[in-house]
Amino acid sequence: MFATGSFAEPWSSVRQRLRDRGLRWTPQRRTVVSVLAATRGHVTGAELVERCRAVDPSTIPSTVYRTLDVLEEIGLVRHGHGADGREEFHVRPEEEHGHLHCAGCGGRWEIGAEPAAAIVELLRVSDGFAVDLSHVTVVGRCPACTRAGTS
Amino acid sequence: MFATGSFAEPWSSVRQRLRDRGLRWTPQRRTVVSVLAATRGHVTGAELVERCRAVDPSTIPSTVYRTLDVLEEIGLVRHGHGADGREEFHVRPEEEHGHLHCAGCGGRWEIGAEPAAAIVELLRVSDGFAVDLSHVTVVGRCPACTRAGTS
DNA sequence: ATTAATGCAAACGGTTTGCACTACT
DNA sequence: AGTAGTGCAAACCGTTTGCATTAAT
Numbered sequence: 001m002f003a004t005g006s007f008a009e010p011w012s013s014v015r016q017r018l019r020d021r022g023l024r025w026t027p028q029r030r031t032v033v034s035v036l037a038a039t040r041g042h043v044t045g046a047e048l049v050e051r052c053r054a055v056d057p058s059t060i061p062s063t064v065y066r067t068l069d070v071l072e073e074i075g076l077v078r079h080g081h082g083a084d085g086r087e088e089f090h091v092r093p094e095e096e097h098g099h100l101h102c103a104g105c106g107g108r109w110e111i112g113a114e115p116a117a118a119i120v121e122l123l124r125v126s127d128g129f130a131v132d133l134s135h136v137t138v139v140g141r142c143p144a145c146t147r148a149g150t151s
Numbered sequence: 152m153f154a155t156g157s158f159a160e161p162w163s164s165v166r167q168r169l170r171d172r173g174l175r176w177t178p179q180r181r182t183v184v185s186v187l188a189a190t191r192g193h194v195t196g197a198e199l200v201e202r203c204r205a206v207d208p209s210t211i212p213s214t215v216y217r218t219l220d221v222l223e224e225i226g227l228v229r230h231g232h233g234a235d236g237r238e239e240f241h242v243r244p245e246e247e248h249g250h251l252h253c254a255g256c257g258g259r260w261e262i263g264a265e266p267a268a269a270i271v272e273l274l275r276v277s278d279g280f281a282v283d284l285s286h287v288t289v290v291g292r293c294p295a296c297t298r299a300g301t302s
Numbered sequence: 303a304t305t306a307a308t309g310c311a312a313a314c315g316g317t318t319t320g321c322a323c324t325a326c327t
Numbered sequence: 328a329g330t331a332g333t334g335c336a337a338a339c340c341g342t343t344t345g346c347a348t349t350a351a352t
Contacts, residue, residue, distance in 0.1 A: 135290030
């Protein structure tokens, strides 16, 4: 949307947030943050590395992962695990949500706020369990694939 | 808790089931099957390898994984993914269930039949989604860890 | 001048694969 | 005998780590 050099909230404050912790603002971190700012929902670590490489071919995986660590520390991303088991980073955790993953077509959807809240409440009541929505991935079949009946 | 009578004894017929498909009954497969027969609920691939090694120290990982493949083909196990991303094998014919995974203490519980059914129904209604319970892992905090307040 | 962060390479853990050999049928 | 299955080692993939070097502060 805007490639002006400043990021939309909460990305614009990242530099300051890092500095407040005595951490540094580097070109590599800028790359990772810019990719994250353009990302809605979720990315796997490997995906993020690829996208960063598209921006800056000299991107090194370990730097990306280390950057993700510090971004998670300051609360800008949150990691969970997808249905395929890979690390999955959720961007803008203020909109925490679980995922639906279709085993038929591989599609992914977010679980809406109401069913999500219902699930949280359900497990709180039945098991006293405090669900972390960002870690919920439900596998099954989407309406289209259910109709298609592929097994 | 144990519905002993209502389920067939699937493990005793494995040999025949394999033969019917032109597959073979080997000491290695016997080991894997015996370990699975003694397993309730779920195991990761790595766990299974370890347990098999306890029975027969000469157990080789690739053999275990290959055996799991054929056992899945004949419907004796089903694989999913745990919260930590590792492959997880669900032993049948237990009823399918999701899991609760506590981020605090690492504990694991099965999601009970009623809340599970409620979740399935919920997502069916809200998204038309056909949930595969065996692939559901919900991460959060168990009652004890919630009380402890560890973050 | 500090010392956090990087680049690189190597290590990791769980899983998969290629291939010659073994052994079930 | 024929071929499924094994053992082994090496490859794999995403991720992590050790360490000397670079660069933000």
